[in-house]
Amino acid sequence: MNKFVPVNEPLLNGNEKKYINECIDSGWISSEGHFVETFEKEFAKKFNRKYGIAVSNGSVALDLAMLVLGLDHGSEVIMPSFTIISCASAIIRAGLKPVLVDSDPDTWNMDVVQIEKKITSKTKAIMIVHIYGLPVDVDKILNLAQKYNLKIIEDTAEMIGQYYKDKPCGSFGDISTFSFYSNKHVTTGEGGMILTNNQNLAEKCRSFKNLCFKKERRFIHDELGFNYRLTNLQAALGLAQLENLEEHVNKKRYIGKFYMQNLKDIKYLQLPKEERSYAQNIYWVFGIILKDNYSHDADYVIKELEKLGVGCRPFFWPMHEQPVLKRMGLFKNEKYPVAENLARRGFYIPSGLAITDEQLNFVVKKVREFFNASI
Ligand SMILES: *Cc1c(COP(=O)(O)O)cnc(C)c1O
Numbered sequence: 001m002n003k004f005v006p007v008n009e010p011l012l013n014g015n016e017k018k019y020i021n022e023c024i025d026s027g028w029i030s031s032e033g034h035f036v037e038t039f040e041k042e043f044a045k046k047f048n049r050k051y052g053i054a055v056s057n058g059s060v061a062l063d064l065a066m067l068v069l070g071l072d073h074g075s076e077v078i079m080p081s082f083t084i085i086s087c088a089s090a091i092i093r094a095g096l097k098p099v100l101v102d103s104d105p106d107t108w109n110m111d112v113v114q115i116e117k118k119i120t121s122k123t124k125a126i127m128i129v130h131i132y133g134l135p136v137d138v139d140k141i142l143n144l145a146q147k148y149n150l151k152i153i154e155d156t157a158e159m160i161g162q163y164y165k166d167k168p169c170g171s172f173g174d175i176s177t178f179s180f181y182s183n184k185h186v187t188t189g190e191g192g193m194i195l196t197n198n199q200n201l202a203e204k205c206r207s208f209k210n211l212c213f214k215k216e217r218r219f220i221h222d223e224l225g226f227n228y229r230l231t232n233l234q235a236a237l238g239l240a241q242l243e244n245l246e247e248h249v250n251k252k253r254y255i256g257k258f259y260m261q262n263l264k265d266i267k268y269l270q271l272p273k274e275e276r277s278y279a280q281n282i283y284w285v286f287g288i289i290l291k292d293n294y295s296h297d298a299d300y301v302i303k304e305l306e307k308l309g310v311g312c313r314p315f316f317w318p319m320h321e322q323p324v325l326k327r328m329g330l331f332k333n334e335k336y337p338v339a340e341n342l343a344r345r346g347f348y349i350p351s352g353l354a355i356t357d358e359q360l361n362f363v364v365k366k367v368r369e370f371f372n373a374s375i
Helices: 016-026 034-046 058-069 085-093 138-148 199-208 232-243 245-263 298-307 323-327 337-345 357-370
Strands: 051-055 076-080 097-101 123-129 151-155 175-179 192-196 286-290 346-349
Touching (some): 034 051, 034 192, 051 058, 051 199, 051 232, 058 085, 058 175, 076 085, 085 323, 123 138, 138 151, 192 199, 232 245, 245 286, 245 357, 298 346, 298 357, 337 346
Parallel strands (some): 076 097, 076 123, 151 175
Antiparallel strands (some): 175 192
């Protein structure tokens, strides 16, 4: 029996099939078709936002968000070094300059204390990225934004259904973005969403995602847009997934708590924090950091655990150590030791929504065996 437990498997046990069948039966499979609009409306409502614009993935959601904000060329945008490349590439493609801050060693989110020192006369925005399970300490950033008149872009890809205090993550940005990749809490296979309360930004996103067709006459264009449309098939999946969001969030917390309980005594491992004053961990993925008392790095552990049947992924690699960004002359001699440590000593274990109790027990058994912890 092949016992390999994959790092992620999506859960598609609601109305997914029914809605997809509706698309097929009706022939509405492109981005025209009622599921797209319904999904946008329902999604925006869930996060208390006025406008939802569905797009083809979370990366282009960030691209569009940065583009439509229309910040002056060369303006600086503060973001965490420890995140996915999509955050930096969106800033750079919009003609702006990413400015980095290090991570908090406990939450792995951007260290809000370091932001103010990085603000200059060129700073025009802060990109909040909620990472792995706990939200960024948003209030501190909103205060800075007000004090210095900065825009907020909020990347909510990993925090769908999470709350900061009593408000949903994804309700804080001038523009907030989401991904529906297959490991996210709402998945459409590939997909994304932009939420905002600003009508002007919403209209620009809608136009740019659809080639900037002129309203009065199709095939005439004042600007160069993109085809970033989500299909009706994808939106059908998304709507069904959204209906089960609470269930998905509960399952993530169940997985997280199971691992916490069963791995917390292993002396080599730093596990996620269960909570902060402003939120309970949602465990989008279950991240583990190898402590200094363990001699190997995460790459080694990942390889060995995979041999034992436990699918793993390494953590992000920091932006200031990205070959492509260094070649552009960015981040010369900059050091962010927490992000560097997370990248080298962090990894995550299977935490997909479809994981079974049997698989969870298997993972725990193998991880404990590997670290010579008794069962
Ligand atoms: C998944 C993810 C994205 C990118 O989403 P795609 O849909 O894969 O393009 C962006 N930001 C963060 C933080 C993510 O986790």
